Amino acid sequence: MRVVITGAFGFLGRRLAATLLRTRTFGGIPVERLVLADRAVPPDASVAADPLVDVVHGDLIDRLDEVFAEPVDVVFHLAAAVSAECEADVDLGMRVNVDTTRALLDAARAQAATGGPVPRVVFSSSLAVYGSGPGLPLPSPVSESTLPVPRSSYGTQKLICEHLIADYTRHGFVDGRVARLMTVSVRPGTPNAAASGFLSGIIREPLAGLPAICPVRPDLRVALASPRRTVQGILRVAEAERGAGPGRLDGPLPVNLPALMVSVADMLATLRQVAGDAVADLVTISPDPAVEAIVASWPAVFDHTRAAALGLAPDPGFLSLVRDYLTDHADAVRLDLGAAPTS
Known part of the structure; x- marks a missing residue:
């Protein structure tokens, strides 16, 4: 083959x-x-x-x-x-x-x-x-x-x-x-030209000790x-x-494919939970109408019946996505998270 x-x-x-x-x-x-x-x-x-x-x-x-x-x-x-x-x-x-x-x-x-x-x-x-x-x-x-x-x-x-x-x-x-x-979140590496790229960047960059811009309103719901x-x-x-x-x-x-529905505010709250206030405060909310117009037009809630028939299920929660990133890309995390709450 x-x-x-x-x-x-x-x-x-x-x-x-x-x-x-x-x-x-x-x-x-x-x-x-x-x-x-x-x-x-x-x-x-x-x-x-x-x-x-x-x-x-x-x-x-x-x-x-x-x-x-x-x-x-x-x-x-x-x-x-x-x-x-x-x-x-x-x-x-x-x-x-x-x-x-x-x-x-x-x-x-x-x-x-x-x-x-x-x-x-x-x-x-x-x-x-x-x-x-x-x-x-x-x-x-x-x-x-x-x-x-x-x-x-x-x-x-x-x-x-x-x-x-x-x-x-x-x-x-x-x-x-x-x-x-x-x-797909959380993607490693450098930002790309995708309108949705910030949905990784607002987690990836702060975990590397870098500032990040969130170009949409925090109450926007997304499918990840x-x-x-x-x-x-x-x-x-x-x-x-x-x-x-x-x-x-x-x-x-x-x-x-199965979707985890979450708001951007929930994503930022999870970052704060995992890494603490100093890390979460590296994210600045600065709406960009062009980006928000694209991302807000996408659905956030999906019927998983067809995917479930194939044995597929969504991620259990955004915390699991962050933990996956910390496990798979520990070399990209520049912060000491030992004292930060993660549960």
């Missing part, structure tokens, strides 16, 4: 690659080659050194011949331009998110048309496909049958890709799977998932057999 991850050296891509390299299987079948494709290979990418791994670097749309030089069984398509940069540069978002996805689907289709396997294409979509406005408020809770009406270029581009994947699957060109991701549960959900959607019944992927609808 040959498995490909696009965007493989991004945060989620690395975690997904590490998980597959630990088990060295997909759906119980041994993985013979794991292809990690990304624009660049960072020097600290230890997963690239594994003997099971082949690396393809460069713009994906220009490297698809290399990706499909040998038969591909599974593609995890994580490569994407993120929300705020898509809003600022629509052409960039269309090129990276839509044009590249269609080119990948056409390469997968060509493989099947010439007698190769029909690839399983697993696409990481987003809760940003939903949007609420004065004329069309979202129901609560939101489910996969809720009409997606995105209110950002990023959400629109993700929805276009969802429909392409559904149509290519209907024709039998690919076996498409769509996992709609919640906002930990990195651990996000990777677990992507893999579960990818490995599920099609058909009716518990544990199977029924029908063509995407799967909304």
Whole structure:
């Protein structure tokens, strides 16, 4: 079995690659080659050194011949331009998110048309496909049958890709799977261009002893998932057999991965609980109307029925997300939390 991850050296891509390299299987079948494709290979990418791994670097749309030089069984398509940069540069978002996805689907289709396997294409979509406005408020809770009406270029581009994947699957060109991701928190590393990036930054930066800006009102509710549960959900959607019944992927609808609903105020209160007042006071509330307009249009309350049928559940609380970060990224925490309350 040959498995490909696009965007493989991004945060989620690395975690997904590490998980597959630990088990060295997909759906119980041994993985013979794991292809990690990304624009660049960072020097600290230890997963690239594994003997099971082949690396393809460069713009994906220009490297698809290399990706499909040998038969591909599974593609995890994580490569994407993120929300705020898509809003600022629509052409960039269309090129990276839509044009590249269609080119990948056409390469997968060509493989099947010439007698190769029909690839399983697993696409990481987003809760940003939903949007609420004065004329069309979202129901609560939101489910996969809720009409997606995105209110950002990023959400629109993700929805276009969802429909392409559904149509290519209907024709039998690919076996498409769509996992709609919640906002992942707490992400390590440096801030990115996502409108939701502050939902990690207001925890990550203070824990490193750095100031952080919260660009939304504290009472705003958001839907979050930990990195651990996000990777677990992507893999579960990818490995599920099609058909009716518990544990199977029924029908063509995407799967909304489980969401933890929490307010920004609750997040900041948890930071204060874990790290103390001096750390929590490093966060300054400074609303940015452009950021808030995007993030506030996303739903915060989801119906988990479809994900639960696959054995998936939301994180138990925001405290668990912070504890996961402290455990997984202790080297990024610059504070002595020994005396701080954590329960």
